[in-house]
Amino acid sequence: MSPPWLSGPVPSPLWLAVIVLGLAGLALVAYALRALDVAGAVGSFVLGFVVAGLGGLGWLLLMVTFTGVGFVVTRTGRLRKEERRIAEDNDGERGLRNVLANGAAAALAAFAGQIQGVSRTVAALAFASAVAAVTADTAASELGSLAARARRVLPPFPAVAPGENGGVSWPGQAAAAAGALLIGMLSVPLLGLGWGHAWIPAVAGFVGCQLDSVLGASLERDAVRDGPLSKQDVNFIASAVPALVVLVGAALLL
Numbered sequence: 001m002s003p004p005w006l007s008g009p010v011p012s013p014l015w016l017a018v019i020v021l022g023l024a025g026l027a028l029v030a031y032a033l034r035a036l037d038v039a040g041a042v043g044s045f046v047l048g049f050v051v052a053g054l055g056g057l058g059w060l061l062l063m064v065t066f067t068g069v070g071f072v073v074t075r076t077g078r079l080r081k082e083e084r085r086i087a088e089d090n091d092g093e094r095g096l097r098n099v100l101a102n103g104a105a106a107a108l109a110a111f112a113g114q115i116q117g118v119s120r121t122v123a124a125l126a127f128a129s130a131v132a133a134v135t136a137d138t139a140a141s142e143l144g145s146l147a148a149r150a151r152r153v154l155p156p157f158p159a160v161a162p163g164e165n166g167g168v169s170w171p172g173q174a175a176a177a178a179g180a181l182l183i184g185m186l187s188v189p190l191l192g193l194g195w196g197h198a199w200i201p202a203v204a205g206f207v208g209c210q211l212d213s214v215l216g217a218s219l220e221r222d223a224v225r226d227g228p229l230s231k232q233d234v235n236f237i238a239s240a241v242p243a244l245v246v247l248v249g250a251a252l253l254l
Helices: 013-032 038-054 057-075 078-083 096-112 120-144 170-191 199-218 231-253
Strands: 150-152
Touching (some): 038 057, 038 096, 096 120, 120 231
């Protein structure tokens, strides 16, 4: 069982001040490391404040875990990604749209916890599922793009270049599973969930990553296809859908 100050709401104005200073420091570090641009750093501060205020310090730390994983995997194999011309633009520096695409579903899950009739456990499961989905997708995209070969996620599963929208590989799938499992495991001490619930965000996160690949192969617009969805749209949908399914399912069953 995690302590109340970690998995519960922010207990005092002093803790809130500490969180604000911590968030400001993290935003400045992210900007200094070129993980986020100015707008992205401001957006991450606001999202973090909302999540911490509604959920607590543990909820914020789970989102920080995603940010840390994203930073590491984005810079892993950077030279090889540049050679393949699949590296993120601006050395992986992300802006406000990227921050919202990856964090909005989690913030909405935190808001759902304020709705009468939605228990904290249900909201925490939905929140963790959203974070697990974006963590799994980021790990799969960044590490899967280093694979020797990949196939399109939709039939007839033709071979595609690693890093192409809708392409999947065994290393990418392993990275997705590891990312989702990491968030599922950390949700126990950070969100105060039971070990019997840890599998829910882990599975939901992995499924969300697969949904991202399917949408990327079918509806996302890129250099060769004029689809109706942007990359940010796909990221949001792939995290919001599993979070919503878990929210509704857990509310009915728990």
